[in-house]
Amino acid sequence: MKNTLHVEVLLKTEKAVDISELEESINLELKKIKPIIPESTHTTFITDGLADCIKSIQICEVENLQEDDNHERMINYELPEGKSLDLDAYTVQIYFYKLDDSGLVDDDTTDESTCKMRRCILPNVDFCGIWDSLVYQEPVKEILLNYAQTGMNFARHNVNTNIISYNRLILLHGLPGTGKTSICKALAQKLSIRLSKQYSFFEFIEINSHNLLSKYFSESGSLVMSMFQQIKNVLEYGDSLVFILIDEVESLTRARDAVLSGTEPSDSIRVVNAVLTQLDNLRKYPNVIFLTTSNVTEAIDSAFTDRADIKMLINPPQEMAIYTILKAAIEELIKVGLIINVEKNDKFDRLPNSNAEEIEDKSTTQKLYEISKESVGLSGRVLKKITFIAHSIFIRKPQCDGVHQFLCALQKAIKYQKTQDAGINKVK
Numbered sequence: 001m002k003n004t005l006h007v008e009v010l011l012k013t014e015k016a017v018d019i020s021e022l023e024e025s026i027n028l029e030l031k032k033i034k035p036i037i038p039e040s041t042h043t044t045f046i047t048d049g050l051a052d053c054i055k056s057i058q059i060c061e062v063e064n065l066q067e068d069d070n071h072e073r074m075i076n077y078e079l080p081e082g083k084s085l086d087l088d089a090y091t092v093q094i095y096f097y098k099l100d101d102s103g104l105v106d107d108d109t110t111d112e113s114t115c116k117m118r119r120c121i122l123p124n125v126d127f128c129g130i131w132d133s134l135v136y137q138e139p140v141k142e143i144l145l146n147y148a149q150t151g152m153n154f155a156r157h158n159v160n161t162n163i164i165s166y167n168r169l170i171l172l173h174g175l176p177g178t179g180k181t182s183i184c185k186a187l188a189q190k191l192s193i194r195l196s197k198q199y200s201f202f203e204f205i206e207i208n209s210h211n212l213l214s215k216y217f218s219e220s221g222s223l224v225m226s227m228f229q230q231i232k233n234v235l236e237y238g239d240s241l242v243f244i245l246i247d248e249v250e251s252l253t254r255a256r257d258a259v260l261s262g263t264e265p266s267d268s269i270r271v272v273n274a275v276l277t278q279l280d281n282l283r284k285y286p287n288v289i290f291l292t293t294s295n296v297t298e299a300i301d302s303a304f305t306d307r308a309d310i311k312m313l314i315n316p317p318q319e320m321a322i323y324t325i326l327k328a329a330i331e332e333l334i335k336v337g338l339i340i341n342v343e344k345n346d347k348f349d350r351l352p353n354s355n356a357e358e359i360e361d362k363s364t365t366q367k368l369y370e371i372s373k374e375s376v377g378l379s380g381r382v383l384k385k386i387t388f389i390a391h392s393i394f395i396r397k398p399q400c401d402g403v404h405q406f407l408c409a410l411q412k413a414i415k416y417q418k419t420q421d422a423g424i425n426k427v428k
């Protein structure tokens with residue numbers, strides 16, 4: 001059995017295309033692209049006419065069906081630098097999609113002051129690129145994608161949930177800024193691309209449970225009911241798949257506990273119960289996936305969260321993932337011309353050699369790897385802005401002169417950030 005290479009093709013919105021004809025042209029194009037490297041995007045094309053109807057071809061992951069010694073599926077990082085995949089050895093799976101450009105917006109069917117839900121059509125321009133920008137040492141993204149695809153497959157085959165239990169409910173928990181909300185959005189986007197043949201319409205709905213249960217909102221139980229009615233309308237609309245993101249899910253469970261212990265005022269009890277019952281009712285629809293997040297890192301024990309099929313602790317990035325995040329940021333600064341006078345040897349390998357500590361004249365790759373090790377403990381959110389801090393505080397010129405100067409500034413920025421964080425933690 002051949003391994004599968006997943007390829008995503010972004011279509012131009014304005015152009016109507018014959019997908020089977022286009023699939024042939026893409027297969028032709030793939031034969032001409034040299035080298036074929038997983039996780040690379042092509043925006044210029046050799047085959048005539050392709051540029052008229054598509055924006056990009058993204059070579060995604062290889063689904064490796066062989067197992068390693070630990071009986072875990074391998075992911076595709078083993079391709080040596082500069083080597084190309086041999087297409088004949090793979091089953092190429094092509095997905096076509098268009099992007100909705102209206103963005104994630106407040107729901108305008110409720111009045112502005114009470115609006116507690118945001119929604120958008122998927123795949124959406126706002127969620128573009130998030131999947132690729134998230135880097136984890138563990139195969140977090142692969143596990144979630146496989147899990148969600150399996151859940152939807154079971155649902156479409158009407159597997160009896162009394163015999164095999166699955167709730168299509170994912171719970172991601174971990175420290176703030178570790179990318180939980182981002183993965184949820186990215187997963188919804190990815191699934192809307194990958195499952196486009198199974199469903200004709202995808203929608204993403206974001207509910208902030210903390211806001212939902214706030215005193216102000218709870219004054220009107222009817223608003224809660226009308227919000228859930230709208231969600232039900234979407235779920236009942238044709239062949240749709242709906243993603244419901246509930247951030248800070250712990251506020252729901254705390255509310256339930258407060259209701260049970262009788263510490264909530266009586267009108268809040270009504271609303272809390274209504275929310276929980278409505279959420280339970282929504283779960284009966286086979287075309288909904290709940291994506292929930294929580295900053296509570298210890299075991300979350302409650303009636304709602306116990307229904308999660310997958311509870312995953314999302315850790316702050318470790319050195320290899322940090323290396324990839326910082327590498328992407330530096331390459332961006334080089335690309336846009338904010339780091340100049342870049343020398344030929346100033347390039348960063350895809351992955352550093354973690355055993356090369358003894359080399360005296362260190363390459364830019366190894367220097368960045370050292371900085372990455374010093375950065376362990378910083379959240380993904382901080383790492384995303386650390387190159388900006390380095391530029392603004394330690395370069396203080398419009399352009400940085402050379403990669404080495406930038407790496408020195410980056411190292412100082414990381415020390416600076418850690419001292420700042422330590423100060424804040426002390427005050428807390």
Ligand SMILES: Nc1ncnc2c1ncn2[C@@H]1O[C@H](COP(=O)(O)OP(=O)(O)OP(=O)(O)O)[C@@H](O)[C@H]1O
Nearest residue numbers: 133134135176177178179180181182317380381384
């Ligand atoms: N592992 C990571 N790789 C790349 N970027 C990351 C990573 N973790 C976090 N980020 C970035 O940090 C920012 C914050 O992420 P996000 O809001 O999803 O985190 P969160 O865990 O939901 O935080 P919170 O609990 O505070 O809401 C985003 O820009 C995200 O892309």
